[in-house]
Amino acid sequence: xxxxxxxxxxxxxxPVRIKSxxxxxxxxxxxxxxxxxxxxxxxxxxxxxLFSFLPPFLKAxxxxxxSIIITGGIHLDGFVDTCDGFYGRxxxxxxxxxxxxxxxxxxxVIGLISNFLLKIGFIMALSQAILWKALILMAVFSRWVxxxxxxxxxxxxxxxxxxYFIEYAFKKSLYLGGGFCLxxxxxxxxxxxxxxxxxxxxxxxxxxxxxxxxxxxxxxDTIGAVSELSEIFLLCxxxxxxxxxxx
Numbered sequence: 001x002x003x004x005x006x007x008x009x010x011x012x013x014x015p016v017r018i019k020s021x022x023x024x025x026x027x028x029x030x031x032x033x034x035x036x037x038x039x040x041x042x043x044x045x046x047x048x049x050l051f052s053f054l055p056p057f058l059k060a061x062x063x064x065x066x067s068i069i070i071t072g073g074i075h076l077d078g079f080v081d082t083c084d085g086f087y088g089r090x091x092x093x094x095x096x097x098x099x100x101x102x103x104x105x106x107x108x109v110i111g112l113i114s115n116f117l118l119k120i121g122f123i124m125a126l127s128q129a130i131l132w133k134a135l136i137l138m139a140v141f142s143r144w145v146x147x148x149x150x151x152x153x154x155x156x157x158x159x160x161x162x163x164y165f166i167e168y169a170f171k172k173s174l175y176l177g178g179g180f181c182l183x184x185x186x187x188x189x190x191x192x193x194x195x196x197x198x199x200x201x202x203x204x205x206x207x208x209x210x211x212x213x214x215x216x217x218x219x220x221d222t223i224g225a226v227s228e229l230s231e232i233f234l235l236c237x238x239x240x241x242x243x244x245x246x247x
Contacts, residue, residue, distance in 0.1 A: 002018065002025060002028075002029075003025065003028040003029040003031055003032050004029070004032040004035065004036075005018050006018055006021060006025055006026065006028075006029035006032075007029040007030070007032040007033055007035075007036045008032075008036055008039075010029070010074075011033065011036045011037075011040070011071060011074070011143065012036065012039075012040065012070055012071060012072070013069070013070065013071070013072045023164045023167070023168060024164075024168045026164035026165045026168055027150075027164065027165060027167070027168025027169050027170055027173075028168070028170075028173075029165075030146075030147045030150060030151075030165060030169055030170075030173040030174075030177070031172065031173040031176060031177065033143040033144060033146055033147050033173070033177060034140050034143050034144045034147070034177045034180050034181055035180075036143060037139040037140035037141070037142065037143030037144065038136065038139065038140050038184070040067070040070055040071065040139040040143075041135055041136035041137070041138065041139030041140055042136065043066070043070055044063060044066060044067055044070075044135040044136075044138075044139060045132040045135050045136055047062065047063050047066040048063055048128065048131055048132050048135060049128075049132070051063065052128060056124045057120065057124060059123075059124075060119075060120040060121075060123035060124045061120055063123055063135070064116065064119050064120055064123070067139075074224065075142075075223075075224035075225075075227045075228050076112070076115070076224070076228060077221075077224065078220060078221035078222065078223065078224020078225050078227075078228075079111060079112075079115060079221075079224055079225040079227075079228040079229075080104065080108040080109075080111055080112050081098075081099040081100075081101075081108065081221040081224075081225075082099060082111075082211075082221050082222050082224070082225035083105075083107045083108045083110070083111030083112075083225075084098050084099065084101075084104070084105035084107050084108040084111075085098040085099035085221070086211075086214065087105075087107040092156075092214065092215045092216065095214060095215055096156065096157065096215060096219070099219065099221045099222075115228060115232065118232050118235075118236075119231070119232060119235065122232070122235035122236060122238070122239055123235065125239050125244045126235070126238055126239060126242065127242070130189075130238060130242045133188045133189060134234070134235060134238040136184070136188065137184065137185060137188060137189075137193075137196070137234060137238075138231045138234045138235060139231075140180075140181055140184055141181055141185075141197070141200060141230055141231075141234055142227045142228075142230045142231045142234070143227070144177045144178060144180075144181045145201075145204050145226055145227055145230045146223055146226070146227050147169070147173050147174055147177045148174060148178070148204070149204075149208050149218055149222075149223055149226050150162075150165050150166045150169040150218075150223070151169045151170075151171060151173070151174040152208070153166060153208065153212065153217050153218040154166065154216070154217035154218070155167060155217055155218060155219070156215050156216050156217040156218065156219055157219055160219060160220050161220045162218065162219060162220035162223055165223075166217075166218060181197070182194075182197055185197045189241075192241050195237075195241065196234065196237045196238065196241060199233070199237040199240075200230055200233045200234040200237050203229060203230070203233045204226055204229070204230050204233075207225070207226060207229055208222075208226055211225075211226075
């Protein structure tokens with residue numbers, strides 16, 4: 001139960017405050033990341049039905065804003081910092097320094113706008129019949145992806161929020177979370193779920209491999225970036241599988 005509450009505390013804005021957290025507890029909480037993703041996905045699904053009477057663009061925008069509000073934009077912040085840090089031919093130390101800087105750079109702004117436009121566009125393009133499923137799968141998959149990179153990466157800074165998630169990650173969270181994730185894909189969209197799962201997983205491996213080559217491992221920012229990219233590619237995969245909704 002403690003692991004679940006820690007995951008809820010770090011992945012959402014829900015008023016949960018666990019004061020006594022040991023270093024190992026961070027790794028234990030990874031087991032519950034996909035479950036928190038399911039909770040977030042169900043809330044997004046609810047919002048998609050509540051806003052279904054609105055024009056497509058407004059509906060998609062409100063769904064995206066709901067997602068940001070629920071999570072506090074924590075992964076979006078990491079995505080923006082990663083866009084700033086990794087743009088251009090920079091060395092490891094310069095990349096890490098830029099990502100730690102609280103100022104928003106040009107590439108961060110471009111990345112943020114592109115992220116919003118792509119997600120809004122994909123959400124608008126999907127019919128309600130598949131959208132609610134896509135929102136659930138997106139939220140679960142992107143949280144499991146965080147578990148994946150924590151289990152397969154080293155932490156490159158001396159200190160940071162993600163340090164103990166990575167150092168104390170254990171394979172049980174990876175395999176059980178992956179099994180849960182894949183089972184949900186199969187349950188919601190049957191055999192197309194396998195195609196969507198691996199289609200969405202490929203860019204995760206490619207980007208995480210690129211990050212490791214550049215800086216030798218992961219930071220909290222790059223984990224957030226991987227999570228955000230996985231959401232975009234999953235929505236893209238849904239569009240490729242099911243086609244554009246003709247209003």
